[in-house]
Structures are given as structure tokens and as C-alpha cells.
Amino acid sequence: MANVDIRIRAVDPLLTPGELNERLPIDSATAHFIARSRDTINGIIKGRDRRLLAVIGPCSLHDPVAALEYANRLKALSSEIGDVMYPVMRTYFEKPRTVGGWKGLILDPRMDGTYDIEQGIIIARSLLLDIVKLGLPVGCEVLDPIIPQYIDQVICWASIGARTIESQIHRNLASGLSVPVGFKNSTSGDLHNAINAIKSARQSASFIGMDYSGASAIFRTTGNDCGHLILRGGEHGPNYYEDDVESARTMLEKEGLDPTIIIDCSHANSRKQPGRQKRVLRSVIDQVRWGETAIRGFMLESNLEEGCQTIPADLSQLKYGVSVTDACIGWEETERILLHAASLLREAGSEGGTRLPL
Numbered sequence: 001m002a003n004v005d006i007r008i009r010a011v012d013p014l015l016t017p018g019e020l021n022e023r024l025p026i027d028s029a030t031a032h033f034i035a036r037s038r039d040t041i042n043g044i045i046k047g048r049d050r051r052l053l054a055v056i057g058p059c060s061l062h063d064p065v066a067a068l069e070y071a072n073r074l075k076a077l078s079s080e081i082g083d084v085m086y087p088v089m090r091t092y093f094e095k096p097r098t099v100g101g102w103k104g105l106i107l108d109p110r111m112d113g114t115y116d117i118e119q120g121i122i123i124a125r126s127l128l129l130d131i132v133k134l135g136l137p138v139g140c141e142v143l144d145p146i147i148p149q150y151i152d153q154v155i156c157w158a159s160i161g162a163r164t165i166e167s168q169i170h171r172n173l174a175s176g177l178s179v180p181v182g183f184k185n186s187t188s189g190d191l192h193n194a195i196n197a198i199k200s201a202r203q204s205a206s207f208i209g210m211d212y213s214g215a216s217a218i219f220r221t222t223g224n225d226c227g228h229l230i231l232r233g234g235e236h237g238p239n240y241y242e243d244d245v246e247s248a249r250t251m252l253e254k255e256g257l258d259p260t261i262i263i264d265c266s267h268a269n270s271r272k273q274p275g276r277q278k279r280v281l282r283s284v285i286d287q288v289r290w291g292e293t294a295i296r297g298f299m300l301e302s303n304l305e306e307g308c309q310t311i312p313a314d315l316s317q318l319k320y321g322v323s324v325t326d327a328c329i330g331w332e333e334t335e336r337i338l339l340h341a342a343s344l345l346r347e348a349g350s351e352g353g354t355r356l357p358l
Contacts, residue, residue, distance in 0.1 A: 014118050016214030017149040024125050026153055030133055037137035037156040038179055040086055044296055045180045045226050045260055053297025055139050057090030059326035061105055064127045066321045070304055071131045077335055081342040088157050089136050093124045094143035095325055096163045102311055111311055121150050128154040145173050146210055155179055162187045162232060165197040174201040176221035182230040182262050189234020191248055195255055198227035228260035233268025240269050240280050242287055249294040259294040266301040274327045278337045285341045289348040306330035
């Protein structure tokens, strides 16, 4: 019979989610921590917990050793700011690309175009387990609709990116995830698509996917009531200012949704200049101190070292702790601005603010 798959070069076998779970199981103590972390984040998103959700970490992870060092530092810092913030480590393994480029640790763990996806999935789950066992929650962007079956037991928070919020596949997937899901506004800056995505994900859905045994299956969801809006700026500039937040809050309320907003301090809000992230965070904290209850958290792109680097042909030349995607602020800056932000939040609470715990 003639080959009808004229553009498929090869079809390789892949271990099933069940097989990966057997190889890298979750012990009862870790499972309990993940469940508690999800409950805590749910409480923040719903406004029951008055702390700010702080999603902090590298733009993308490419070096498990450096990622674990970062996680240990963030865990130590958490003990100093945990009364007013709830830190979640940003653990992004997939990178959407407008045209081309490295697509993330899961798809290309060797960073050489060999696409050893099975090894990438194993590394990702192993690293996530190592991080949560430190007592630090993790958050991921959901891009490939099959990947969550391999790692969703471990993650505590998820996001849908600006390029995929219009995708019905991702909206359906979000409706079945066991974690709160943030939806970023479109790259244009428009909020309507993200708000529609939040509304869509609240509804029950049915879609085709792969179960733990690797078989095709129909997934029927209950809907996710912990969807929230992430403001990340757009083509026409930032959207974290007071007027922007007020407008977003009004739009959410008009659609009958909880006015729940996370501010992304990076991307268009910082005009792709990592040093500007502290300006965004300063505005976020100031708005919270003045009583803006719709803001429930923020995101920071941060790494061990500041800046970014291109991926060299000789991977031994990679600089340790430096992003290979978007530029990040370094650890010293991260620690400094978070400690300062925490002190400002405590100050507001001690002055009888309505937003923060005393």
C-alpha cells in the first residue's frame, strides 16, 4: 500500500504517563504538600487568603542543576516573605515560538535539535518532584495538550499563554485541570479573548486525550472555577497601571466573573527590559496598599544571574544560571525587591489596611 504519510519521517514509541508515574512516583507526604499548596492558591485566587500569589522564576528551565539551586534559594526566601506572599516557582518547560527557536526542555532537552522528548518528559517530572519535595510549589505553562498527563500530578498552578488563549483545545484542557489557571491577555493587549477563555474554562467540556495507560480516551470535565486574568501588556504598551487594572476589573465583573487579576511584571509590561520589572512590582504593591483587592498576585522572571544568552554550538560554553530565552533579573535583585515589597505590605497591614493580614 502506498505511504499516505508523505511528510512523517518517523513515528517513535513514547512511554505512557502510567509508566512514568511508576518510575517517578509521588510519595504520600509530597502528595499531601501538593494538595495543600493547591488549596492555598485556590484560597488566594478566591480572596479567602489575603496574601499575594508570587509566581517567580526563570523564563524557561534548561539546566536542572541550576534550577534546583534557584529553588533552594527561593525556598529559603519564602520563609522571610511567606506571611504576605505565597511564592510559587515558575517552572516552564515549553516555549511557544512565533517562527522558530528552542522549544523548551521537554521537547529538546539536549538543546541540539535532536528532540529527545521522552528524556525531556522524564527530566521535567523528576525536577518538579525535587522542587516540591523542598516544600516549594511549582507552576507551569500548558502548551502541548498531552504533556499535562505526565506532570499534572505535581504542578500547583498553571497558565495559558497569550498565543494560545483562543484555542478551544486549551480552554477545554483548562476546564479539567486540578489547579488554578491564569489566562494571559493577547499579545495585542486585548483582554476579551482571555476573559472569554476564563468563561469557557468554567464550563464542563468533553475532549479527546490520552489516558495514563497511553490509550485514546474521552475526558469529561466539571469546569474550572479558579480561572483568572493575567495582565502582561501588549503591542501598545504596559497594562499594569491603576486605570488598566480598574478597566480589567470592570470587564470581569460585567461578565459575572470574580475580579481576580495577576500582574506579569515582565513581557510587554516591562517592555522586555528585565530591569523594569521592579517598577511594575512597585506599582502592584502600591495599588494593593491603597486597597485594590482585584490584584491577587504577580509574576517575576528571575534567574540566578541577570540577562540572557544565545545557545552556543558548543554547549559547554553555556553560562551557568543565565536564561537562554527572555532576559531575567538576577538573584540579588530578586531578593532585594521581594524583601522590600514584603516590608511595604506588612507596613500597610500594620496601619490597618483592609487587604493584608495584621
